[in-house]
Amino acid sequence: MANAVENKAHHVVVIGGGFGGLYAAKALSRNNNVNVTLIDKRNFHLFQPLLYQVATGTLSPADISSPLRSVLNHSQNTKVLMGEVVDVDTKEQKVILQNEAITYDSLIVATGVSHFYFGNEHWEKVAPGLKTVEDALEMRRKIFLAFEAAEKETDPEKRRAWLTFVVVGGGPTGVELAGAIAELAYTTLKKDFRNIDTSEAQILLLEGMDRILPPYAPELSAKAETSLTKLGVTVQTKTLVTNIADDIVTMRQGDSVEQLPAKTILWAAGVKASPMGKILAERTGAQLDRAGRVIVESDLSVAGHPNIYVVGDLANFSHQTGKPLPGVAPVAMQAGNYVATLIQQKLKGNGSVPFRYLDRGSLAVIGRNAAVVDLGFVKFSGILAWLTWVFVHIYFLIEYDNKLIVMLQWGWNYWTRNRGARLITGESLLTVNGEERISDRFASVNNKTTVNV
Amino acid sequence: MANAVENKAHHVVVIGGGFGGLYAAKALSRNNNVNVTLIDKRNFHLFQPLLYQVATGTLSPADISSPLRSVLNHSQNTKVLMGEVVDVDTKEQKVILQNEAITYDSLIVATGVSHFYFGNEHWEKVAPGLKTVEDALEMRRKIFLAFEAAEKETDPEKRRAWLTFVVVGGGPTGVELAGAIAELAYTTLKKDFRNIDTSEAQILLLEGMDRILPPYAPELSAKAETSLTKLGVTVQTKTLVTNIADDIVTMRQGDSVEQLPAKTILWAAGVKASPMGKILAERTGAQLDRAGRVIVESDLSVAGHPNIYVVGDLANFSHQTGKPLPGVAPVAMQAGNYVATLIQQKLKGNGSVPFRYLDRGSLAVIGRNAAVVDLGFVKFSGILAWLTWVFVHIYFLIEYDNKLIVMLQWGWNYWTRNRGARLITGESLLTVNGEERISDRFASVNNKTTVNV
Numbered sequence: 001m002a003n004a005v006e007n008k009a010h011h012v013v014v015i016g017g018g019f020g021g022l023y024a025a026k027a028l029s030r031n032n033n034v035n036v037t038l039i040d041k042r043n044f045h046l047f048q049p050l051l052y053q054v055a056t057g058t059l060s061p062a063d064i065s066s067p068l069r070s071v072l073n074h075s076q077n078t079k080v081l082m083g084e085v086v087d088v089d090t091k092e093q094k095v096i097l098q099n100e101a102i103t104y105d106s107l108i109v110a111t112g113v114s115h116f117y118f119g120n121e122h123w124e125k126v127a128p129g130l131k132t133v134e135d136a137l138e139m140r141r142k143i144f145l146a147f148e149a150a151e152k153e154t155d156p157e158k159r160r161a162w163l164t165f166v167v168v169g170g171g172p173t174g175v176e177l178a179g180a181i182a183e184l185a186y187t188t189l190k191k192d193f194r195n196i197d198t199s200e201a202q203i204l205l206l207e208g209m210d211r212i213l214p215p216y217a218p219e220l221s222a223k224a225e226t227s228l229t230k231l232g233v234t235v236q237t238k239t240l241v242t243n244i245a246d247d248i249v250t251m252r253q254g255d256s257v258e259q260l261p262a263k264t265i266l267w268a269a270g271v272k273a274s275p276m277g278k279i280l281a282e283r284t285g286a287q288l289d290r291a292g293r294v295i296v297e298s299d300l301s302v303a304g305h306p307n308i309y310v311v312g313d314l315a316n317f318s319h320q321t322g323k324p325l326p327g328v329a330p331v332a333m334q335a336g337n338y339v340a341t342l343i344q345q346k347l348k349g350n351g352s353v354p355f356r357y358l359d360r361g362s363l364a365v366i367g368r369n370a371a372v373v374d375l376g377f378v379k380f381s382g383i384l385a386w387l388t389w390v391f392v393h394i395y396f397l398i399e400y401d402n403k404l405i406v407m408l409q410w411g412w413n414y415w416t417r418n419r420g421a422r423l424i425t426g427e428s429l430l431t432v433n434g435e436e437r438i439s440d441r442f443a444s445v446n447n448k449t450t451v452n453v
Numbered sequence: 454m455a456n457a458v459e460n461k462a463h464h465v466v467v468i469g470g471g472f473g474g475l476y477a478a479k480a481l482s483r484n485n486n487v488n489v490t491l492i493d494k495r496n497f498h499l500f501q502p503l504l505y506q507v508a509t510g511t512l513s514p515a516d517i518s519s520p521l522r523s524v525l526n527h528s529q530n531t532k533v534l535m536g537e538v539v540d541v542d543t544k545e546q547k548v549i550l551q552n553e554a555i556t557y558d559s560l561i562v563a564t565g566v567s568h569f570y571f572g573n574e575h576w577e578k579v580a581p582g583l584k585t586v587e588d589a590l591e592m593r594r595k596i597f598l599a600f601e602a603a604e605k606e607t608d609p610e611k612r613r614a615w616l617t618f619v620v621v622g623g624g625p626t627g628v629e630l631a632g633a634i635a636e637l638a639y640t641t642l643k644k645d646f647r648n649i650d651t652s653e654a655q656i657l658l659l660e661g662m663d664r665i666l667p668p669y670a671p672e673l674s675a676k677a678e679t680s681l682t683k684l685g686v687t688v689q690t691k692t693l694v695t696n697i698a699d700d701i702v703t704m705r706q707g708d709s710v711e712q713l714p715a716k717t718i719l720w721a722a723g724v725k726a727s728p729m730g731k732i733l734a735e736r737t738g739a740q741l742d743r744a745g746r747v748i749v750e751s752d753l754s755v756a757g758h759p760n761i762y763v764v765g766d767l768a769n770f771s772h773q774t775g776k777p778l779p780g781v782a783p784v785a786m787q788a789g790n791y792v793a794t795l796i797q798q799k800l801k802g803n804g805s806v807p808f809r810y811l812d813r814g815s816l817a818v819i820g821r822n823a824a825v826v827d828l829g830f831v832k833f834s835g836i837l838a839w840l841t842w843v844f845v846h847i848y849f850l851i852e853y854d855n856k857l858i859v860m861l862q863w864g865w866n867y868w869t870r871n872r873g874a875r876l877i878t879g880e881s882l883l884t885v886n887g888e889e890r891i892s893d894r895f896a897s898v899n900n901k902t903t904v905n906v
Contacts, residue, residue, distance in 0.1 A: 043597060043877045060513030062874035069645035079647045082601045082877075099605075133878055144496060148535045152552075192522035194532045421515035424496045424535075425586055 009035045009077070010347055013095050013104035015085050015276065017045050017068045019329045020312030021110035023336030029075030031344055036078040037102060039095070043067060043082050047397055049329055051130055052173060055139035055266075056180035057188075057422030058410075064397070065133070085111075085276065090283050090305060106307045106343050109276055109294075110336065113313040113327060116272035116291065123244045127265040130173055137425065139266060143181060144424050146264045147189060150196045157261070163201040164262040166249050168241050169269030170207025170214070172364040175224060177266055178205040179367040182231040188419050203232060204260070206239045206251060208269075213372070215326060216362055220372040223381040227370040241269075271327060273314055284308060289316045289324070298354035300339055309342075311335035317355065325357050329396070334358065365389045462488045462530070463800055466548050466557035468538050468729065470498050470521045472782045473765030474563035476789030482528030484797055489531040490555060492548070496520060496535050500850055502782055504583055505626060508592035508719075509633035510641075510875030517850070518586070538564075538729065541736050543758060559760045559796050562729055562747075563789065566766040566780060569725035569744065576697045580718040583626060590878065592719060596634060597877050599717045600642060603649045610714070616654040617715040619702050621694050622722030623660025623667070625817040628677060630719055631658040632820040635684040641872050656685060657713070659692045659704060661722075666825070668779060669815055673825040676834040680823040694722075724780060726767055737761060742769045742777070751807035753792055762795075764788035770808065778810050782849070787811065818842045 012028055014021045017040035025038045047064040054061055072078045087096035094101045115129030128138050143165070150162035163185075167178045185201035192198070205212065205228065211221040212228075212235060225235050236253065243250035249260045273292030281288050286302045287295040293316040294302065300315060302308045312332035316324045325331045338355045345352065361375035363385070371385040390410065465481055467474045470493035478491045500517040507514055525531045540549035547554045568582030581591050596618070603615035616638075620631045638654035645651070658665065658681065664674040665681075665688060678688050689706065696703035702713045726745030734741050739755045740748040746769040747755065753768060755761045765785035769777045778784045791808045798805065814828035816838070824838040 043601060043875070060515045060874075061878065062513045062876055065876055067645075067875050069642075073644040080645075081605070083605070133876065148496060152534070152536070189522075191526040192520075192533075421513075422496070422520050423515055423518055423586065425514065 009033055010105045010343070011035045011037070011103065012106045012108065012343060013102055014038045014108045014110065015095065016040060016110035016112060016312070017042070017080075018048070018110055018112050018312055018332065020112075020332035020336040021108060022068070022071065023333045024108050024110065024311065024340045025072060025075070025078060025336075027337050027340030028343070029072065029078050032077060033347055034077060034343070036075070037081055037104075038068065038072065038078065039081045039083055039085055039097070039102075040068060041082070041084045043069070045071060046133060048131070050393060050397070051133075051136045052176045052180060054133070054136035054421070055130060055177065056143065056184060057140055057419040058180070060421050061133040061136065086279075088279055088283050088308075090308070093307075104307075107309065108336075108339055109280060109308070109310045109314060110312045110332070111274040111276040111314055113271040113273055113291070113293070115267055116270035117267070118270055120244070123267070126247075127168065127244055127267040129267040130177070139177075140422065141424050142264050142266075143184070144422050147185075147193065147196070147198060148424070149263070151193050152195075159196065160200075160202075161247060161261040162263045163196065163198070164204070164260065165201065165264045165266070166204045166206065166260065166262045167266045167268060168206050169267065170205055170209070170212030170235070170237065171268060172213065172362075174205055174207070174268035175212055175228065175364050175366060177268060178203055178233045179228060179231055179365070179370070182228070182233050183367050184419070186232050199232075202234065204234045204236060204262075206241060207235070207237045208240050210237050212237065213364055216364070216372065216374050217379050220374055220379055220381065224364065224366055224372050227366040227372075227381070231367050231370070271313070277314055280308070280310070291316075293324070299342060299352045300335055300355050309339045311339055317357075319354060320357055328362075330360060331357055363389045363392060462486055463558045463796070464488045464490070464556065465559045465561065465796060466555055467491045467561045467563065468548065469493060469563035469565060469765070470495070470533075471501070471563055471565050471765055471785065473565075473785035473789040474561060475521070475524065476786045477561050477563070477764065477793045478525060478528070478531060478789075480790050480793030481796070482525065482531050485530060486800055487530060487796070489528070490534055490557075491521065491525065491531065492534045492536055492538055492550070492555075493521060494535070494537045496522070498524060499586060501584070503846060503850070504586075504589045505629045505633060507586070507589035507874070508583060508630065509596065509637060510593055510872040511633070513874050514586040514589065538732075541732055541761075543736050543761070546760075557760075560762065561789075561792055562733060562761070562763045562767060563765045563785070564727040564729040564767055566724040566726055566744070566746070568720055569723035570720070571723055573697070576720070579700075580621065580697055580720040582720040583630070592630075593875065594877050595717050595719075596637070597875050600638075600646065600649070600651060601877070602716070604646050605648075612649065613653075613655075614700060614714040615716045616649065616651070617657070617713065618654065618717045618719070619657045619659065619713065619715045620719045620721060621659050622720065623658055623662070623665030623688070623690070624721060625666065625815075627658055627660070627721035628665055628681065628817050628819060630721060631656055631686045632681060632684055632818070632823070635681070635686050636820050637872070639685050652685075654685075655687065657687045657689060657715075659694060660688070660690045661693050663690050665690065666817055669817070669825065669827050670832050673827055673832055673834065677817065677819055677825050680819040680825075680834070684820050684823070724766070730767055733761070733763070744769075746777070752795060752805045753788055753808050762792045764792055770810075772807060773810055781815075783813060784810055816842045816845060 012034050014025050017038055022045050025036050028034050028036050044065040044067050050064045053059040069080045083097045085095050094103050114131050117123045146162050150159050153159040165181050167174045182203050185198045189198045213221045213224050228235050239251050239253045241251050247263050249262050251258050277288055277292045277294050280286050280294055284302045284305050293314055294310045295316045296310050298319040300309045313327035318324050334357055342352050363373050365371040369383045369386050371389040372381045373385040373388050465487050467478050470491055475498050478489050481487050481489050497518040497520050503517045506512040522533045536550045538548050547556050567584050570576045599615050603612050606612040618634050620627045635656050638651045642651045666674045666677050681688050692704050692706045694704050700716050702715050704711050730741055730745045730747050733739050733747055737755045737758050746767055747763045748769045749763050751772040753762045766780035771777050787810055795805050816826050818824040822836045822839050824842040825834045826838040826841050
């Protein structure tokens with residue numbers, strides 16, 4: 001190496017092991033002039049783009065997760081720390097955890113976002129979102145329990161409510177969820193029940209804008225809607241959810257208000273910055289946008305704090321197009337790599353060039369053989385788009401851990417049209433919105449008050 | 454079919470979708486003279502013999518589970534009902550669930566067993582057993598969290614306690630757990646930590662009898678002990694646990710009493726009948742043994758109730774050897790098949806022959822390339838035994854659902870010596886016996902009080 005190794009290496013602390021944080025840590029892993037500490041609440045990196053497949057019973061959580069220690073175990077300059085950052089001391093350059101404080105020279109914050117209910121946070125209990133493994137397993141529980149409850153229900157109206165699935169939000173996650181539930185109801189589960197016909201299930205996808213997949217080209221939105229409709233999904237655009245209560249979704253489309261009884265409501269509509277955004281704002285004076293994301297400089301640093309960077313979904317980077325970059329994995333990966341390079345250049349005394357996101361295109365999958373791909377210079381849909389989607393996801397999945405298993409699982413599911421991972425797990429297995437609580441009259445000795453995943 | 458189909462088919466109700474219940478239901482699935490209702494609290498059959506691989510991060514729960522509806526969806530005479538039986542009315546021949554009652558002509562009870570702590574039920578909180586998916590995930594959480602906590606601990610004594618794993622009970626489950634944890638500590642995780650040397654971990658296997666695997670031939674017990682010792686496990690026989698409190702295991706070996714600080718204690722020692730045993734005893738006058746299992750007649754029926762049968766771990770069948778048959782999958786499978794045949798023979802007016810268990814042998818795996826096999830006429834150990842174990846488990850796994858994925862996962866893990874399913878999930882991720890509870894000072898909006906699997 002050109003530079004002599006300093007007595008005390010430059011210490012980079014990375015908070016968050018998602019795409020942004022992990023790519024930054026990996027990009028720094030071969031440089032002996034830096035030491036890296038990656039802090040995460042979880043012991044694994046989660047491939048969030050495939051979380052909807054856990055929620056709908058195709059994959060297991062471990063199939064789309066990689067232990068952070070395992071991904072980084074060859075990086076001798078890197079420590080992984082499982083812990084939660086509760087504060088940052090910018091004067092002392094310290095990150096504060098529950099029981100310890102860690103000094104940094106450079107800090108990369110990549111803690112992402114969680115769901116947002118636009119001021120109706122109480123909806124979360126009945127309309128879960130999809131960000132964590134636990135979220136996905138809760139969705140899975142709700143979806144498969146709904147079919148079980150419908151099978152037992154004798155009242156036709158109530159049965160209809162059990163077989164009504166409402167997905168709120170027509171972005172990629174909402175589209176993928178709605179498509180996967182439609183395939184479940186109309187194909188996978190068709191022969192599994194005796195009292196109900198699962199193909200009577202009603203799957204609604206609600207979107208507030210005038211088309212689904214709003215960031216995509218209009219012709220792809222139209223194609224996605226056609227594919228979803230063919231699958232059996234009812235797509236309703238320009239529709240806002242105004243209330244969710246007592247298993248009834250109230251929605252407004254223009255001037256008409258509709259009330260729909262539905263037992264399963266899934267949230268894919270809004271995101272809100274993780275609490276680190278607020279902490280950073282308090283400690284650095286950084287500006288936050290309405291979603292609580294940190295507005296960053298052109299080099300992804302926080303204004304006035306050139307050694308603190310924000311990457312991934314938590315960052316609002318508007319220097320390129322005037323609008324914030326979208327909260328997708330490729331932006332986070334590129335930002336992580338950029339900051340890693342920048343820190344190393346600065347150590348060599350070099351200046352910085354602004355971050356530029358290279359948009360290689362957008363993908364969304366609707367179902368078996370159906371997807372839309374927008375590469376900018378070319379847009380396409382159908383089976384070719386679906387194969388592109390499969391290839392891209394396998395490619396990125398196997399980057400750090402060999403997830404060939406996922407490919408084989410997909411291959412198997414593709415031919416058999418079956419899904420093996422549809423376990424209803426967790427506590428209160430038979431409790432559906434409190435309706436069927438089982439007495440503990442014959443409670444077994446291993447009953448627990450809480451159950452862990 | 455020889456007999457004319459009756460106007461009202463004979464209704465067989467099966468409680469429990471484990472090996473006993475599922476094999477009975479499957480054996481009845483082609484007979485149009487019977488209708489079958491299979492009731493289970495869960496929506497899936499669990500391949501319990503491999504549960505220890507979920508607990509130690511090799512497989513995901515879905516890899517060893519099959520949706521009951523999917524297994525039985527071609528059986529037009531069979532209904533699956535997700536529900537919990539809370540009582541049986543033998544006069545009206547009804548099974549009572551929370552919200553409904555189901556009339557039976559024949560009843561097969563196959564609800565199995567849960568852990569037993571010999572009167573120290575409060576040990577369960579600190580020393581979980583291994584019967585359900587949730588149990589396995591809780592064990593997984595404890596095991597991997599222990600290494601994380603050791604990595605953070607600076608006090609050498611406390612660190613040692615975090616790296617001490619005690620498995621109580623030297624039957625197949627205990628042997629398999631201890632072997633798998635040893636492989637984790639001494640191979641899989643070796644390069645993953647920076648502050649600790651995982652090979653300093655201490656893994657104890659405690660057994661009350663004079664040798665591990667007591668039901669096996671003594672030479673196999675000896676070979677299993679040698680293999681475990683080679684893996685790094687300390688095997689202590691003739692040792693009884695007399696107390697578990699404040700992270701200290703008190704054990705007695707002869708006259709000497711030892712106290713060992715250990716943060717991770719896993720229970721593989723005792724079993725106790727599920728609550729259905731007591732219900733049956735109250736309603737039928739059936740005798741229970743000390744573990745609460747139902748003492749059955751030579752045709753697996755309950756005395757005085759020739760149309761009520763008990764199969765699997767819940768049954769105490771002592772007519773063959775004078776001792777109860779062991780609580781293993783092959784006994785349950787054969788009993789399920791036997792009762793299914795018996796019911797059909799009775800419908801034809803034929804008499805019954807007593808149940809006879811055909812013991813095809815016993816298997817236990819210790820680790821990579823190490824297992825013991827006892828086929829009665831021949832006993833062997835080592836790599837050949839290990840291959841036999843792999844073959845037998847794959848064979849039975851793929852019987853109802855194609856679990857080739859498991860074989861591929863094993864193949865992959867075998868060559869890489871890695872384990873991908875080591876997620877720490879569930880609530881209170883950073884809480885280890887209440888020591889490191891994270892403040893909710895910066896709680897995110899999606900904090901939940903309970904988390905489902």
